[in-house]
Amino acid sequence: MVETANSDRCDPPMAGARFASAIAGAVWTTKIERARAMPPEEKLLAGARLFDRVRLRMMDGIRTLHPTWSDQQIVVECRRRLAVVRAREELGIYTPVDLS
Amino acid sequence: MTSDQALAHVIDRLERGGVGYLIVGALSSNLYGVPRATDDADVEVLFDGFDVVSFAAGLGDEYRLDRQMMMEGFTGTVRYVLHHEPSGFTIELFRLGCDPHHQERFSRRRRLRVPECRGEAWVSTAEDVVIQKLRWARRKDLDDIVNLIAVSGDGLDWEYVNRWAKVHGTSNLLTDLRAEAGR
Numbered sequence: 548m549v550e551t552a553n554s555d556r557c558d559p560p561m562a563g564a565r566f567a568s569a570i571a572g573a574v575w576t577t578k579i580e581r582a583r584a585m586p587p588e589e590k591l592l593a594g595a596r597l598f599d600r601v602r603l604r605m606m607d608g609i610r611t612l613h614p615t616w617s618d619q620q621i622v623v624e625c626r627r628r629l630a631v632v633r634a635r636e637e638l639g640i641y642t643p644v645d646l647s
Numbered sequence: 648m649t650s651d652q653a654l655a656h657v658i659d660r661l662e663r664g665g666v667g668y669l670i671v672g673a674l675s676s677n678l679y680g681v682p683r684a685t686d687d688a689d690v691e692v693l694f695d696g697f698d699v700v701s702f703a704a705g706l707g708d709e710y711r712l713d714r715q716m717m718m719e720g721f722t723g724t725v726r727y728v729l730h731h732e733p734s735g736f737t738i739e740l741f742r743l744g745c746d747p748h749h750q751e752r753f754s755r756r757r758r759l760r761v762p763e764c765r766g767e768a769w770v771s772t773a774e775d776v777v778i779q780k781l782r783w784a785r786r787k788d789l790d791d792i793v794n795l796i797a798v799s800g801d802g803l804d805w806e807y808v809n810r811w812a813k814v815h816g817t818s819n820l821l822t823d824l825r826a827e828a829g830r
Contacts (some may be wrong), residue, residue: 552807556703558683571827575797578794579681579794579797582680582681582682582794582798583798584662585682585775586761587678587759587760587762588681588759588762589745590649590677590678590767591675591678591759591761591770592654592655592674592761593682594673594677594678594682594683594684594685594688595649595650595653595654595674595688595736596649596650596651596683597682597683597684598650598684598685598686598736599649599650599651599678599734599736600684601684602686602734602735602759609774619802622735623822625735626735627788629686633686636785636787638670639718640719640720640721640783641717641718641726642717642718642720643715643718643721644715644716644718644725645718646652
């Protein structure tokens with residue numbers, strides 16, 4: 548099918564897909580350019596710093612779901628959730644070393 | 648103590664102790680690619696005379712060494728996990744084993760200026776990050792590789808990467824990921 552300048556007008560889903568693709572491309576380009584501009588020493592520790600922010604947001608979310616929980620309960624639940632993710636990621640890769 | 652401070656403390660202790668080590672994993676792919684959050688730091692350590700239990704005890708009360716050692720299936724590398732309790736961050740210490748790529752990766756490690764780590768730290772090269780992540784090939788590893796190639800691909804020693812990809816049987820995957828990254 549030959550596309551014309553008016554094709555999108557007749558096909559809203561196609562126009563939406565193109566728009567989304569263009570946005571994704573722009574975000575990707577920005578992301579790469581920002582990463583190139585970042586000092587290496589800052590990038591090395593960025594993963595740990597980002598984790599702290601993620602963990603705080605996660606605890607905020609748990610607190611919202613369980614307003615009566617203590618801080619300690621929230622920390623425990625946060626640890627449990629992170630452990631679930633870790634176990635899934637490591638499934639089939641790591642096995643316990645039996646020293647007995 | 649925050650996660651980055653907890654990591655910097657461990658690196659500082661390794662440096663002061665004269666221990667041979669190398670930062671690998673997500674932290675090293677962040678260095679050459681697009682930084683993402685990670686709840687652990689992977690550090691490969693030369694265990695010649697290195698006592699992991701004493702080392703962990705010397706880090707202070709905020710750290711706990713997991714008593715259960717683990718073995719990674721691809722290379723047989725033994726892992727010890729250090730938990731930094733206040734932050735929930737973990738530092739995984741991998742014993743440098745006989746894997747040929749790991750041996751070469753260690754010999755190619757380079758110094759990076761990191762003020763938080765009292766000056767400098769040993770890090771993996773970008774090529775070795777790609778080679779290792781191709782072996783793991785989990786979804787997040789593949790994303791990391793595409794990002795790394797897009798950010799740092801121009802400066803990579805592709806001959807070296809291709810050589811190890813051939814040895815590991817990951818050449819086709821590498822070709823696909825390079826295409827995805829537009830390189």
